[in-house]
Structures are given as C-alpha cells and as structure tokens.
Amino acid sequence: MADSYPADGGTYGEKPRRRRGRRALIILIILLLVLGALLVVADRVAAGVAERVVADQVDQQLTKKNVQASAPEVTVGGFPFLTQVLGGRYDSINVVLRDLQGPVQGTNATVRVPELTADARNVTASLDTLRSGQGEVTAETVQGTATVAYDSVVALIDQPGVELREQDGKLAVTASVRVPILEQNLTVRGTAKLTVQGTDIVVDVDQLTADDLPENPLVQSFITGFAKDLSVKVPLPALPFDLELQEVRPLPNGLAVTGSARNVSLSEVR
Structure with missing residues (x-):
C-alpha cells in the first residue's frame, strides 16, 4: 500500500505543532501585558501614597505659619516611580496651594493669594518616611510663583475709587x-x-495724568502728592518652603511674584 502525504508536500503533525507554538507566544504576550499593567498600577499607587504624605507635611507647615489655604495638591513627577522610591530620591514634586490667606502685620487687612505653585526638584525622602508619614522630606531647589489678587492691593492702598489692571x-x-x-x-x-x-x-x-488737566503748578503738585498716596507696600503672608521673592509682574488676574529657595524642607519633622 502506497504511503500518502499531505498535498502541500509537508508531513502530518507539523501544523498542530505550529499552532501550539503560536498559542504559547500569545499567552506569553498576554502575561507580559498583564504584568506590565500591574506594575503601572503599583507604580501609580505608590506615587499616590507619596503625594498624600507630602501634602500632609506641607499642610503642617501652613498651620505652623498661621496661613490658611485649601488642601495642598501634590503631583510627583518621574516614571517609573518605584525606582525613585527604592533610591529615596525623586525627580520633581509639584505643589499647588489655592486661596492662601494670612494676616498682614500691623494692619487689619488680609492679603489674598488665589494660587501658589511650587516646583521642587531633586527631592529626598526615605522609604520609611513614606511608609510612616513621619520624617524629613527635602528638596535641592524650589521655584515658586504666587498670584496676589488686585482687590488685596486696593484694600491696602485704602483710597476710594482705585482700580488696578494689567495693560500692555x-x-x-x-x-x-x-x-x-x-x-x-x-x-x-x-x-x-x-x-x-x-x-x-x-x-x-510715580506719575498720574488726567484729561484736560490744567498746567497749574498747585494742581500738578496736588496730583503728584496723590500719586504718592497710591503707592504702597504689599506684605505677603508667610510663604511655605522659605521662598525668597525675586520678581513681580502684572497679570490679568493679579500680581504674579516669583521666588526660589535651595535646600528646602518640605516637611515638619515630628
């Protein structure tokens, strides 16, 4: 009896082996995808823990400085995060504080800061600090920007009918x-x-003018004196992170002041 062969010239049993090989490859890919997803989830969970710890530490600083604000919004940068945890060093931590209010020494006024954003770089925090919520969290540098509402500045000027705005x-x-x-x-x-x-x-x-202002020396002198009355110092509430003010510029929603600090503690050691 003559042997029979597959029509394509191969041998019986080759296709089942190929199917088994492809199935094993697909299973391996699925397992790798699942493992990768689990690692991403674990990474984000760990980042969330760190963000809560830093937020609690910043909140303690504000309480100590008698500054009121909404709950700190903290975002830990860098990926993967778990490798940063093991090393105890983090690329960046961004902190947003909203509606800061603090007393102004020597006055009854309250300076309102609608938003303060701080970007901390090269942050050091041990694994034990993240686990227990106690310990030191330090940053090599912090860059911050705070916005002071115009109505707070007008309140300090304390003159009727004053308006401030950004123009050009x-x-x-x-x-x-x-x-x-x-x-x-x-x-x-x-x-x-x-x-x-x-x-x-x-x-x-330093200088004011008006439509049809007469060239009368007495009037000019009066307007010059009034300009001085509008000049004012705006003391900010105690800012977190020991920020040293560097520059101020007007924006549509208020005065934006920038500051920086080095070797900053983001925490209150307990």
Whole structure:
C-alpha cells in the first residue's frame, strides 16, 4: 500500500505543532501585558501614597505659619516611580496651594493669594518616611510663583475709587480724586513701577495724568502728592518652603511674584 502525504508536500503533525507554538507566544504576550499593567498600577499607587504624605507635611507647615489655604495638591513627577522610591530620591514634586490667606502685620487687612505653585526638584525622602508619614522630606531647589489678587492691593492702598489692571505688560492705575483747588473731581490715570523688597511687593505710582488737566503748578503738585498716596507696600503672608521673592509682574488676574529657595524642607519633622 502506497504511503500518502499531505498535498502541500509537508508531513502530518507539523501544523498542530505550529499552532501550539503560536498559542504559547500569545499567552506569553498576554502575561507580559498583564504584568506590565500591574506594575503601572503599583507604580501609580505608590506615587499616590507619596503625594498624600507630602501634602500632609506641607499642610503642617501652613498651620505652623498661621496661613490658611485649601488642601495642598501634590503631583510627583518621574516614571517609573518605584525606582525613585527604592533610591529615596525623586525627580520633581509639584505643589499647588489655592486661596492662601494670612494676616498682614500691623494692619487689619488680609492679603489674598488665589494660587501658589511650587516646583521642587531633586527631592529626598526615605522609604520609611513614606511608609510612616513621619520624617524629613527635602528638596535641592524650589521655584515658586504666587498670584496676589488686585482687590488685596486696593484694600491696602485704602483710597476710594482705585482700580488696578494689567495693560500692555504694565500695572495700570485709575482713580478718582477731589481737587480742592479746582473744586471738582478728576479721573486720573497712570502706571505703577513694581519691585520686590524683602518679603514685600512695592507698588510705586510715580506719575498720574488726567484729561484736560490744567498746567497749574498747585494742581500738578496736588496730583503728584496723590500719586504718592497710591503707592504702597504689599506684605505677603508667610510663604511655605522659605521662598525668597525675586520678581513681580502684572497679570490679568493679579500680581504674579516669583521666588526660589535651595535646600528646602518640605516637611515638619515630628
């Protein structure tokens, strides 16, 4: 009896072996995908734990400085996170604080900071600190930006009818003033120079003008004096992370002040 062979010239049993090989490869790929997904989930869970620990530590700092704010929003950067945990060093941690309010020493005013964003780099925190929530969390550098609401600045100026706004990258000032010499009210306009002095923002109104302002030396002198009355120092509430103010600029929603610090503790050691 003659032997029979597959029509394609192969041998019986070859196709089942190929199917088994492909099936094993598919199973291996699925297992690797599942393992990768589990590692990503574990990585994000660990990052979430670290974010909660840092948020708690920052909240303690604010309480100690008598500063009120919404709950800190913390985001840990860098991936994979687990390798950072094992090394105890993290690429970056971003902290957002909203609605900061703190007393201004020597006044009844309260300076309102709608938002403060801090970017901490090269952060060190031990695994034990993350596990227990106790210990030191330090950053090599911190860059921060805080926004001061215009209504807080106007409250400190304490003059009726004052408006502040950003215009062409400058701080524009508008105010209404009663000029006794003319026995009438004038709407005066000008710009203010912004500088940083220690922990204060200095708003310096050096020149004002008005429509149809008469060239009367007495009137001009009065307007110059009124400009000085509009100038003010804006002391910020105690900022976290020991930020040192560096620059201030006007934005549509307020004055944005930037600061930085080195070798900063993000925590309160307990």
